[in-house]
Amino acid sequence: MNYPHWDVPLLGGGLIIAIVAVTHVFIAQFAVGGGFFLVLGERWAYRTGDARLLAYIKAHSRFFVLLTVVLGAVTGVGIWWSIALVHPTGTSALLRVFVWGWATEWVFFIVELSAALLYYYTWDRVSRAAHLLIGWVYAFSAWGTAAIINGIVSFMLTPGRWLETQNFWHAWLNPTAVPSLFLRTLVCIALAGLYALVTATWLADGGLRRRVVRWAAGWLWPAFVLLGPGAAWYLSQAPESARAIVFGGAPAVSLMFMVSVAGSAVLFLTVLLGPYRDPASASRPLVLVVLLLGLVVTGGTEWVREAIRKPYVIHGYLYSNHVFVHEADEVADTGYLTRARWVASSHGIPALHPGEDVFRVACASCHTVDGYNGLRPLVRGWNVEFAEFQLSHLDTLKEFMPPFLGTEDERGALADWLVSLNQPREAPVVGGER
Amino acid sequence: MTGPVVPPPDPIGLPAPPGLLQGLLVFTFFLHVLPLAMTVGGAVITLASEVAGRQGHGHHQRLARELAAVLPASVAYTITFGVAPLLFVQVLYGVFFFTSSIILGWLWFLMIPAMIVAYYGLYLVAWFRERVGRAAPLVLAVAGLLILYVAAMHAKNQVLMAHPEWWPGRYFGPAAGPTPVLPVLPRLAHAFFGLLGLAGLAVSLYGHRVWRADREYGRWVARSGLAWVLGAAAAQIVVAPWYWLTLPAPIQSRVLAGGLGGGLLLAAPLLAALGVGLLALAAAAMKPGPAIAAGVAMVGATAALVGLRDLVRQLALLPHLPAGAWALALQxxxxxxxxxxxxxxxxxxxxxxxxxxxxxxAPPVPPPAPVSGTAGRAPGPGPAPPAQAG
Structure with a gap:
């Protein structure tokens, strides 16, 4: 409402965030688990005196650096870029609450990066003890970055006592922080094994390949056993509204949740009954398909995690359409447009339709017209009266939607514009274009 | 009519006094500039050495390889050190920064894929040179252009955020307000030649270090780095005043009126000139003392410019800062x-x-022994054959 709107046709800003974030999470969680995989693998090679295993770990570290230090790190910056473009109000609020948390995470980044580069570049050049120490420093600092950002992400769903106290520690150590960190740690460990399966199936040495495949596949056991209880713990700490959304309140979210659960089950069973039980069965195409499935499951789970927070960006504090909960009554009195600074009409530019300005302020942070979460198909068959009724009861008819806080005129204009989306277009009026 | 376009302050107060956050912003931006110089200037020098090396000059070939090997790490630290100043600038000046970023929109967002492609390009040249073959200059050129794009967008955003009066025109079109050409080029050129000079300094200092083991190559590298410094300094004689003249007159006069601004404005060129002179002296006599002093002077000049940059930003933004934007909620x-x-x-x-x-x-270890146990000092197995894994 206070910032201009970044218009992303078809995809919508939300999907841009999702694409960048899912890519990042899928690599960054590997960056955390993979650190432990490397250092434990190196130690295993030393203990068994296996030079070929050590050569594999070294080659895996090259793959690891190329993927995590470049794509993992830059997509992390990309999340920041995209959330600031799509939801500057929410980003600003998070920065104000967590600037010291992020600054602390930055220190962990420096340690993590330094250790990762030292680890890679000092293979064969320093003592084993020093190299292992560097590896441990990397692994724990990478986990430290995850622990810090986990507190910030989980805060958005369960700000807990922060809503009353505005206290940093109440924000960071919020009700879902620990269960969420537990879940993410399990996923990090599993992803370390999953990515290692990919590099292991490139090994030419059959014996070594079987040993590494079985070892890597074994890294999925903790998640297989504990993800279910962990997810139940997480959901038990989530707001009632979030559980309602997962369990039927929003069919698309429930469906995605089921896809995520089923996909995880298929993934674990495929790896544990396949490569783990019979390492010789691990083929390159199979592990690539499983990795792809891992990406789908990660995407689905992250999507559900975001969706159950609706209608908020910060639960109970900031609605997804940039309106603070504490200012909702005031907005309801004045409407959106008198407060909005970046609507065309307030800068002397006529909107094509008055309702379009309302759409851009109240709806466009989540909806596009024709693409992702597109309104045109959602309102097909609506007439103005029905649209007005829907808008008047938006938050009660759909729990995941914020209340419509506009004036009667704004509601009428928006309803009229929504209905116009599915009406035959009139010939363009000369001089009417913006 | 800039009031209505600047967003109201965030309801959550600043977690620390603005002075502390500004100090951290300046300090961490200074840290960011050092690897940034190696990334931007280093990419240019590497590309030039790579091209010259193709003409058969052995020293150029060697320098190109040695610099290319450093570039991926310098990009990594550039990005990581860039996180903190971006954090503090958004906390302090978010109402400006977010708005101008959104107005830039896709231009701003496309920095992310640009960085990824550039970064992988540098890894290609550093780690897979044999496979890249004769395409190395092309890969370096593409990576360099993409890095330049990233730098240009940062410069553009910094200029735009300081001019709220230009926001409506750029967002809605000319009917909503003025849409002057943003004075990005002088700012970008000033930064570019500064970074190139710092990279030349690093190359020259590297030459002094190598000189202890390889006299001829070391001397050549030290003088080659000096040549880049001299070229960049010559360009700055034109570019720096050009950039100064693009600043709004009230800001110029306030910088000159204040003791700090005037001091920084005077210190930066004096320290830079001193550094260039000392570096030339060091390269002529191959003396490490003047070379180190030159490094201190030029890094000092950089610190002065970073401070001046922040002062100019404060002078531009503070008059537009909404009341209460810097209210405190100390943590x-x-x-x-x-x-x-x-x-x-x-x-x-x-x-x-x-x-x-x-x-x-420490003295080199004997040839690899069979690995066993975790104690002792035994090397790993050497590079894995590419076909084996990864």
Whole structure:
């Protein structure tokens, strides 16, 4: 409402965030688990005196650096870029609450990066003890970055006592922080094994390949056993509204949740009954398909995690359409447009339709017209009266939607514009274009 | 009519006094500039050396390889060190920064894929040179252009955020307000030649270090770096005043009126000139003392310019800052956590670097023995054959 709107046709800003974030999470969680995989693998090679295993770990570290230090790190910056473009109000609020948390995470980044580069570049050049120490420093600092950002992400769903106290520690150590960190740690460990399966199936040495495949596949056991209880713990700490959304309140979210659960089950069973039980069965195409499935499951789970927070960006504090909960009554009195600074009409530019300005302020942070979460198909068959009724009861008819806080005129204009989306277009009026 | 376009302040107060956050912003931006110089200027020098090396000059070939090997790490530190100043600038000036970023929109967002492609390009040249073959200059050129794009967008955003009066026109079109051409080029050119000069300094200092083991090559590298410094300094004689003249007159006069601004404005060129002179002296006599002094002077000039840059930004933005934007909601405990972790983290990295340096200086180990146990000093198995894994 206070910032201009970044218009992303078809995809919508939300999907841009999702694409960048899912890519990042899928690599960054590997960056955390993979650190432990490397250092434990190196130690295993030393203990068994296996030079070929050590050569594999070294080659895996090259793959690891190329993927995590470049794509993992830059997509992390990309999340920041995209959330600031799509939801500057929410980003600003998070920065104000967590600037010291992020600054602390930055220190962990420096340690993590330094250790990762030292680890890679000092293979064969320093003592084993020093190299292992560097590896441990990397692994724990990478986990430290995850622990810090986990507190910030989980805060958005369960700000807990922060809503009353505005206290940093109440924000960071919020009700879902620990269960969420537990879940993410399990996923990090599993992803370390999953990515290692990919590099292991490139090994030419059959014996070594079987040993590494079985070892890597074994890294999925903790998640297989504990993800279910962990997810139940997480959901038990989530707001009632979030559980309602997962369990039927929003069919698309429930469906995605089921896809995520089923996909995880298929993934674990495929790896544990396949490569783990019979390492010789691990083929390159199979592990690539499983990795792809891992990406789908990660995407689905992250999507559900975001969706159950609706209608908020910060639960109970900031609605997804940039309106603070504490200012909702005031907005309801004045409407959106008198407060909005970046609507065309307030800068002397006529909107094509008055309702379009309302759409851009109240709806466009989540909806596009024709693409992702597109309104045109959602309102097909609506007439103005029905649209007005829907808008008047938006938050009660759909729990995941914020209340419509506009004036009667704004509601009428928006309803009229929504209905116009599915009406035959009139010939363009000369001089009417913006 | 800039009032209505600047967003109202965030309801949550600043977690620390603005002075502390501004100090951290300036300090961490200064840290960011050092690897940034190696990334931007280093990419240019590497490309030039690569091209010259194709003409058969052995020293150019060697320098190109040695610089290319450093570039991926310098990009990594550029990005990582860039996180903190971006954090503090958004906390202090978010109402400006977010708005101008959104107005830039896709131009701003496309920095992310540009960075990824550039970064992988540099890794290609550094780690897979044999496979890249004769395409190395092309890959370096593409990576360099993409890095330049990233720098240009940062410069553009910094210019745009300081001019709220231009926002409506750029967002809605000319009917909503003025849409002047943003004076990005002088700002970008000033930064570019500054970074190129710093990279030349690093190359020259590297030449002095190599000189101890390889006299001829070391001298050539030291003088080659000096040549880049001289070229960049000559360009700055034109570019720096050009950039100064693009600043709004009230800001110019306020910088000149204040003791700090005037001092920084005077110190930067004086220190830079002193550094160039000392570096020339050092390269002529191959003396490490003047070379180190030159480094201190030129890095000092950089610090002065970073300070001046922040002062200019403050003068531009503070008149537009909405009332209450810097209200305080102090967070003492989290700030202490940051300070403790910062000290511990730097100590840990320092310890690792010292330990690695110590072991690298130790006498070479005998040929690889079969690995067993975790004790002792035995090397790993050497590079894995590419076909084996990864």
């Amino acid at each position: 003492v405990g989290p700030a202490v956590m940051f300070a403790v972790v910062l000290l511990a983290g730097l100590a840990l990295v320092g310890y690792l670097l010292a330990r690695v340096a110590g072991e690298l200086r």
